[in-house]
Amino acid sequence: MPILMMSAGGLMVVAAIWDVFSRRIPNLLPVIIALLYFVSAGAIGDWASIPWHLLCGLGVLVVGIFIFALGWLGGGDVKLLAALALWAGPDQLLLLLLMTCLAGGALALAFVLPVLILRKPALSGLIDWFFVKVLKQPAPMLQTVRSMGLQLPYGVAIAIAGAVVFYQYFKVL
Numbered sequence: 001m002p003i004l005m006m007s008a009g010g011l012m013v014v015a016a017i018w019d020v021f022s023r024r025i026p027n028l029l030p031v032i033i034a035l036l037y038f039v040s041a042g043a044i045g046d047w048a049s050i051p052w053h054l055l056c057g058l059g060v061l062v063v064g065i066f067i068f069a070l071g072w073l074g075g076g077d078v079k080l081l082a083a084l085a086l087w088a089g090p091d092q093l094l095l096l097l098l099m100t101c102l103a104g105g106a107l108a109l110a111f112v113l114p115v116l117i118l119r120k121p122a123l124s125g126l127i128d129w130f131f132v133k134v135l136k137q138p139a140p141m142l143q144t145v146r147s148m149g150l151q152l153p154y155g156v157a158i159a160i161a162g163a164v165v166f167y168q169y170f171k172v173l
Contacts, residue, residue, distance in 0.1 A: 004036045004037075005166055007036055008166075009162070009166050011032055011036075012158075015030070015158075016155045016156045016158070019076065019154070019155030020155075023074070024074075025074070025080055026076070030082065030083040033080070037083075037086040037087050038086075052089055053088075057082050057083065057086035059085070060078075061082035061085075064082060065078065076155065077154045077155055080158050080159075084158065084161070084162040087169075088165045092168060096161050096164075096165050100160075102161075103161055104152075107154065108152060111152055
């Protein structure tokens with residue numbers, strides 16, 4: 001049912017926005033996204049594929065727990081990715097993981113470049129001067145990176161990958 005998938009997509013966007021502002025994803029969001037998959041699969045009578053989708057979700061969750069233990073990904077990110085892996089299933093799982101990596105790389109570049117600029121005093125001074133003198137406000141990205149450190153909201157990358165998977169589903173319809 002497309003309405004349930006759109007609801008899951010909306011919750012996925014809420015999770016990404018929440019991650020941007022708080023660097024946390026509430027547990028309830030991935031749980032509801034996962035439950036929406038089961039309701040959707042049950043509503044369309046796709047009982048045969050549920051075990052395969054469940055295996056994909058659990059596999060991503062188990063591997064994600066190890067990645068979380070290494071400190072490479074947050075717990076909410078792992079749960080969100082596992083919930084979206086339920087939706088992706090075996091047909092779209094590779095696409096979900098590949099797009100998560102690509103979007104994560106772009107996200108990392110967007111966060112690392114300001115840090116690299118900050119390490120070059122002449123360049124960061126020039127950017128600060130331009131914002132303060134010309135635009136009459138402090139440079140927002142440089143100020144944000146200075147105050148927050150380098151903690152990526154990886155839920156954004158996961159949500160982008162989930163959107164690509166959902167788009168593939170709608171393209172098939």
